[in-house]
Amino acid sequence: MAFAVDRMLIDGELVPAGTGRTFDNINPATEEVVGSVPDADATDVERAIGAARRAFDTTDWSTDVELRRRCLTQLRDALRAEVETLRGLVVAETGSPVMLTQGIQLEAPIGFFDHYIDLLESFEFERTVPTKELMGSRVDRVIRREAAGVVAAITPWNYPFYLNIAKIAGALAAGCTVVLKPAPDTPWSALAIGAIAAAHTDIPAGVLNVVTTSDNSVAEILATHPDVDQVTLTGSTATGRKVMAAASGTIKRVTLELGGKSAAILLEDADFQAIIPGLAGGVCAHAGQGCAQLTRMLVPRARYEEAIAIAAAVMPHVPWGDPTEPGTVMGPVVNARQRDGILRYIQSARDEGGRIAYGGEPLDREKGYYVPPTLIADVDPKSTVAQEEIFGPVLVVLPYDDEEDAIRIADNTLFGLSGAVFSADTARAMRIARRLRTGTVGVNGAQWFDVQSPFGGYKQSGLGREWGNEGLEDFLEVKTIAFPAAD
Incomplete structure (x- = not known):
């Protein structure tokens, strides 16, 4: 294997849990332990959030569109180069039929990076509106779309690699920094992305962080922490309600892709x-x-x-x-x-x-x-x-x-x-x-x-959309700037 899946990615470094604790990754088809992964505690999660905050506030990631395009292209290419190794990991930890890795479980989401790479060439992050007289003076206005900030991405176990990519691709393309927390049943699909990103991309330290934990109370820190600006979750509707309630204390932006019938x-x-x-x-x-x-x-x-x-x-x-x-x-x-x-x-x-x-x-x-x-x-x-x-x-x-x-x-x-x-x-x-x-x-x-079709639900199936232009816009704030019109 050309990359390790026994280390978390925090602030640009591949690290074990601070306590040294691990938990087992189980193959659901055989019930055998296929590996051990870091079991992060609150200190580890705080470190990841702090790294993401610093990277957002002190680097030019949020404003340098070309840097983001280059890094997303590097990550896509590196994942594609490791596709056969990734295929074995995904099947082993999910129990998914290997045939699905030719589509949604693996190869499709790697290709989906192209959507954001191409979109960044033409997306209008700033536009002007016509000059207008307001309150006795002529003004011009600029409408800006700016990265929302630090994003906590929480993903489930059914299509883990796909859903990890769905979260981080849109958030990174928008200029956000990310803390990715996968389900404890399928940690490898996230740890692999972190390891490959660390080794093969120019993503600045702290922009992408991956933490794994078996403790839901540790994961809850992501939804309540004041330095996290947005939470994006795929999971059950019951989990979505809990995350939405937890995020309300700091009025975070919340994107939820939840259950269906x-x-x-x-x-x-x-x-x-x-x-x-x-x-x-x-x-x-x-x-x-x-x-x-x-x-x-x-x-x-x-x-x-x-x-x-x-x-x-x-x-x-x-x-x-x-x-x-x-x-x-x-x-x-x-x-x-x-x-x-x-x-x-x-x-x-x-x-x-x-x-x-x-x-x-x-x-x-x-x-x-x-x-x-x-x-x-x-x-x-x-x-x-x-x-x-x-x-x-x-x-x-x-x-x-x-x-x-x-x-x-x-x-x-x-x-x-x-x-x-x-x-x-x-x-x-x-x-x-x-x-x-x-x-x-x-x-x-x-x-x-x-990838061009926005995906999400009505009612208690969620809030917001992934993919399409909407999948980028979900990670953007909107700012209006008014200034005196030139004579």
Whole structure:
């Protein structure tokens, strides 16, 4: 390995935890310890925040656009050079199927750097507005967009490398300095970025810091510290509420990408045989550990049993098991707690009168945190499994009576992250898509996931957006400067 994943990056140096403590990184497919990582305490986090503060206040990182472009290009190129080593790390700590590393888990986010590198060539950080007479004098005005300051980036374990890049790429491009804190289940995906950045880029000391800790109370310092100007979090809605509350004490800017309970609406004229296999298989990708996965399938009541039969016939053929095998679609979930939580959700469906149309039973495996593909029917749209984010390979089928009923059911959750509409009549599907209260919608299988597409949610699915121009603007403050107009 050309870089180490047993050191944190603080103030430009790769360092252990100040106390020397470590915690284990566990492979969820084998339950084996694959490595030890630094277990930071409050002192380490304070050092990282202090370094980020100094770098923002005393270097020209926030104002030198060309420096930022060069450093982002260097980081992209260095990550790309280490892609095969990174692939093994990502699979080992996430349990993600290796096929996903060719896209969202690894290679796609490395390529996504190009978006910000290119955007910095043309983005208007300062613009003028027309001369105007105000309060008896003629004035000119400049509207400036300036870096928000020190950003605390907190990321989860499901797509860790992708989400680490999503946070730091936008923040660094905007001119912010960053303290990145990954989930304790997947620390390597962050430590690797720190090590590579330290070795292969001109990023000034303190601009990018990476700290790993097993202690949530230590992580909370990032949301409350007065020297942190903005928090960006991807995580559960429950975690988002806590971070938002913690950040309120200092009125920090907060960007939250939270949970989802996304609905796929199949209209009566949709081709069920062509569409449902993809939905039933898609909910199993990476064991259902994706916030935007389509976990509710809404179908006309007259075609309800037909839809269940098609989905139930597909699920036994989903390739699952060893994530290092090229054909595997579904590996394990991240840990025993997550596995047990998913099984409790499935039991709640039974308890509330639901039908387990496929799966639902614990898998008989000696090692690995595996949950079977599961199909649930005959539950109320207000039931637990139809309302709460399960974060596992579980698809809930719900019948609706008419178009208005379908929209009502789709929107009747706390969430609004993603969705889909299928119909032979594209104009009709587009009309429904425009009415859904959700951040992204795919019509007839069209893909929205792309670096140019802003991603984020409505309602309790979050605040703000990643990627697109909006992903840069989320890390910028806006300043107006007025001055006397020239005669």
